[in-house]
Amino acid sequence: MLPKEKMARINELAKLAKERKLTAEEAKEQSSLRAEYLQTFRSSIKRTIENVRVIDAAGEDVTPEKIKEIQEKKRLH
Structure with a gap:
């Protein structure tokens, strides 16, 4: 997850965007922070999915x- 400071800045920029048009610098910063957030989020979800085991009601691994395979x-590396 992103540090609290970066999350706060993302939210601050989103709020500013609703109030007024962002400057070019602010828009660039917002875009960069959003990309970083999405990369971190996707990486976290991928790790979670890759470590999941699905067991049905009968106790079988499905x-x-x-x-x-993943x-x-x-485990081999």
């Missing part, structure tokens, strides 16, 4: 094969 590769 984790998709693609995820099992998990195996990571």
Whole structure:
């Protein structure tokens, strides 16, 4: 996750954008911060999904094969 300061700045810029047009510098900063946030978010979700195991009601492992393959590769390296 992004540091609190960066999240606060993202929110501050979003609020400013609703009140007035952002300057070119502010718009560039907002775009950069949003890209960084999305990259961090996607990375976090990817790690979560790659570490999940799906067990059905009968107790059988029904984790998709693609995820099992990724998990195996990571265990080998």
